[in-house]
Amino acid sequence: xxxxxxxxxxxxxxxxxMAVVVAILLMPPFIRFMKRDGIGQQVRAxxxxxxxxxxxxxxxxxxxxxxxxxxxxxxxxxxxxxxxLAVGATYATALLGLAxxxxxxxxxxxxxxxxxxxxxxxxxxxxxxxxLAVNWAGITPTVTFPGGFSVDLGVLxxxxxxxxxxxxxxxxVFLLFAGxxxxxNLTDGLDGLxxxxxxxxxxxxxxxCFRYNELSLAVFAACVAGxxxxxxxxxxxxAQVFMGDTGSLALGAAFAALxxxxxxxxxxxxxxxxxxxxxLSVMIQVVxxxxxxxxVFLMAPLHHHFEKKGWSETKVVIxxxxxxAAFAALxxALYFQLG
Numbered sequence: 001x002x003x004x005x006x007x008x009x010x011x012x013x014x015x016x017x018m019a020v021v022v023a024i025l026l027m028p029p030f031i032r033f034m035k036r037d038g039i040g041q042q043v044r045a046x047x048x049x050x051x052x053x054x055x056x057x058x059x060x061x062x063x064x065x066x067x068x069x070x071x072x073x074x075x076x077x078x079x080x081x082x083x084x085l086a087v088g089a090t091y092a093t094a095l096l097g098l099a100x101x102x103x104x105x106x107x108x109x110x111x112x113x114x115x116x117x118x119x120x121x122x123x124x125x126x127x128x129x130x131x132l133a134v135n136w137a138g139i140t141p142t143v144t145f146p147g148g149f150s151v152d153l154g155v156l157x158x159x160x161x162x163x164x165x166x167x168x169x170x171x172x173v174f175l176l177f178a179g180x181x182x183x184x185n186l187t188d189g190l191d192g193l194x195x196x197x198x199x200x201x202x203x204x205x206x207x208x209c210f211r212y213n214e215l216s217l218a219v220f221a222a223c224v225a226g227x228x229x230x231x232x233x234x235x236x237x238x239a240q241v242f243m244g245d246t247g248s249l250a251l252g253a254a255f256a257a258l259x260x261x262x263x264x265x266x267x268x269x270x271x272x273x274x275x276x277x278x279x280l281s282v283m284i285q286v287v288x289x290x291x292x293x294x295x296v297f298l299m300a301p302l303h304h305h306f307e308k309k310g311w312s313e314t315k316v317v318i319x320x321x322x323x324x325a326a327f328a329a330l331x332x333a334l335y336f337q338l339g
Contacts, residue, residue: 008215012206015076015219016226023068023230027061031234031241034058039105057239060101061231062247066094068227069220076223078216081137086220086257089129093181093253096121097245104245118249119178125253126177130170131163133260141169145266146334173260180259180268181252183275186282186301188248191237193303193317197324198251199228201272204328205258208335212262224254237314264335271331274324278302 035058070087077083099121100113113121133139134154141154153169188194202225209218231247234240243251252275259268269276278301285300298308306316 008210008218011076011215012210012218012222015072016222016229018075019068019072019223019226020230022071023064023227024233026064026067027230027234027241030061030064031058034060034241057242059105059242059244060098060246061235061241062094062097062243062245062250065224065227065231065243065247066091066250068230069223072223072226073220076219078219080214080216082214082261083216083220085129085132085137086217086254086261088132089125089177089257090250090254092125092128093122093177094246094250096125097185097247097249100245100249118182122178122181123174126174126256127170129177129257129260130173131165133173134166134169135163137261139261140263141166142263143169143172143265144263172265173256176259176265176268177253177256179279180256180272180275181249183272183279184252184255185245185248187275187278187303188243189301190303190307190313190317191239192232192235193320194243194248194251195228195232195235196317196321197274198255199225199232200321200324201255201328202228204271204332205255205262205268207332208262208264209258211335214262217258217261220254221258224251237317267331267335269331270334271328273327273331274320281305 039058039060069090073083073087096113096118100118103113134141141157142150142152144150153172154164154166156168157164157166159165184194184198187197202221206218206221206225209215209221228251231241231243235242255268255272259265264271281297281302282300284296288294288296297305299305303316303320307313311319
């Protein structure tokens, strides 16, 4: 049995605050180290011309976000199976992002690992997570929709050596992990955009976890939100550091893990609606160009479209934060409709 603190909400706020402080304190030496070793961001050659000045800005700031989360969990983490799974999925995906960042920096180009390599990594993480969630943490292989309607995706499961393999649900979990990780990664294109939107979503996820009576996960979500705040201190425009794929892929995986562990897989897609819109804009752009030779947007992902229309980077970021908050509030409201 976990020793639940007498004042659980106080614990959540303390975890949030400590993650903020740790991230703020660790970032300056990290930035100095990256500058000294000449490890910087590689900017897309076909991107907005205003972004060319960002070439060489220290990247992989996601490392500091992840360290801040882990240090805070050492003091405030209630190590339940659910928390271990959430942390494991987050940091395993972070390693995939780190490999991508190292590949990008070492070859001096904006592209790192190939899409196939990323998919293999995300497949391994999501499959391991799903099997452990179902067989160790007791997560049911069902998907619940607003209104209480549920679909059992474990109906075709089979057993191997006493381990239940709900392969249909496993595919669903993979799509959730791959979708959210890549969607957050695509959103990470402007100063403060990804960190700010993840911050908003994680605050709402902390409330979901608390209502779900999962204090350990609520603390984890608060740690992620707090670390994003600390990172934003240095990532706001003009950014002194970028999170890189190390941060964006990991944050997307953290979101997906929380969605599965709290059985809010569907409402989480609404809460993270901005990430979905960003990913859809890329898909629409690619399909349209391949089929018709024409582009729907001036540039994808969607935030670059508004930049091309003349919006300042700061205006795009703040307005996207507002949209993200609206999506998160809507998803949270629909969560209360779950039976």
